[in-house]
Amino acid sequence: MNAPPTPDPVLRDDWHPVAMSAALEPGAITSAKLLGMELALWRGSDGVVHAWEDRCPHRGTRLSVGRFVGDGIVCAYHGWRFEADGHCSSIPALPAFTPPAKACATAFKAVERYGLVWVCLGNPACDVLPFPEYDDPHLRKVVCGPYDVASSGPRIIENFLDMAHFGYVHPGILGDLQHTVVPDYEVGPWDDGTGHIGILATQCFAWQPQTNTLADGGSDVEYTYRVVRPLTAILTKFPRAQPDFREAISLHVQPLGEETSRAWIILAMTNFLQAEEDLRAFQDRIFLQDKPIVENQVPLRLPLTKQGEGAELSMRCDRMSEAYRRYLSRRKLRFGVIVE
Numbered sequence: 001m002n003a004p005p006t007p008d009p010v011l012r013d014d015w016h017p018v019a020m021s022a023a024l025e026p027g028a029i030t031s032a033k034l035l036g037m038e039l040a041l042w043r044g045s046d047g048v049v050h051a052w053e054d055r056c057p058h059r060g061t062r063l064s065v066g067r068f069v070g071d072g073i074v075c076a077y078h079g080w081r082f083e084a085d086g087h088c089s090s091i092p093a094l095p096a097f098t099p100p101a102k103a104c105a106t107a108f109k110a111v112e113r114y115g116l117v118w119v120c121l122g123n124p125a126c127d128v129l130p131f132p133e134y135d136d137p138h139l140r141k142v143v144c145g146p147y148d149v150a151s152s153g154p155r156i157i158e159n160f161l162d163m164a165h166f167g168y169v170h171p172g173i174l175g176d177l178q179h180t181v182v183p184d185y186e187v188g189p190w191d192d193g194t195g196h197i198g199i200l201a202t203q204c205f206a207w208q209p210q211t212n213t214l215a216d217g218g219s220d221v222e223y224t225y226r227v228v229r230p231l232t233a234i235l236t237k238f239p240r241a242q243p244d245f246r247e248a249i250s251l252h253v254q255p256l257g258e259e260t261s262r263a264w265i266i267l268a269m270t271n272f273l274q275a276e277e278d279l280r281a282f283q284d285r286i287f288l289q290d291k292p293i294v295e296n297q298v299p300l301r302l303p304l305t306k307q308g309e310g311a312e313l314s315m316r317c318d319r320m321s322e323a324y325r326r327y328l329s330r331r332k333l334r335f336g337v338i339v340e
Helices: 153-161 276-295 316-331
Strands: 016-020 029-034 037-043 049-053 067-069 072-074 088-090 107-113 116-120 140-149 186-191 197-208 219-229 232-239 247-257 260-269
Touching: 016 029, 016 037, 016 247, 029 247, 049 116, 140 276, 153 219, 153 232, 153 247, 153 260, 153 276, 153 316, 186 219, 186 316, 197 316, 219 316, 260 276
Parallel strands: none
Antiparallel strands: 016 116, 029 037, 037 049, 049 107, 067 072, 107 116, 140 260, 186 197, 197 219, 219 232, 232 247, 247 260
């Protein structure tokens, strides 16, 4: 049985990734989950993607086990037919009966952007997050994942923003134990002027044994991080040894529940030489090193307070994480966090 949508308005009224666009073929129905709500995703013959609650209003059967007929869905249990706008057009057991307006599928807003399908369970205050690197024709785009993680979305984002773990969690790739110092960096607000607000960290430097799949040796790397919504963070990296190399890595978390998540990564880079499977394999290797760490943090939800349950001690090198926690507090996020 579906759980009701989260009462947290921050996430309810935001866009979240739920599937790869390429995975939704016309005539197929795919199931997904978002904020405790089970969804049925399908693409109409006109190419438009739809996201419905995965539940027939008659007897609760999952619509995802139904079939695509014409340009709508027929429930597998009693054959009720739902058209593209969600209304029920036919009840086979009562052929002369006109279904009432309440006999309809619950439809949510869905759009496609950046190679993913995004769904909003409420009323979006803004468009889907800005990712200008994706629109740069000089950069190659690769979607990686998804990765299922037994942890909260904010824990996953905070790990992505953390530089002090490189030498311990990613030895020989993003760091080593001879270079564990995190130099000071700048943190401030980020605002694109269209309603998206977040945080920005600049002048973040690290020495890395293998900065990317084209690197043949170690190099100092300059990072810039920006958090553009509560569950999305984007980093750009510039290896000093590769002045022509540019890469943006965006992490987008699909919150399945308070302590279960699915992560999607989109790469935008100047690397046009290697096969996509090699680029994905490298990203898989990095993320799967992070996965057991965030799954073993206690508590799994991110503490936003400095006292009480799960309170944690922060140092100056954690300024980015602290800024992220303050940002979530200002946004009044309640899903996947501890506030008391």
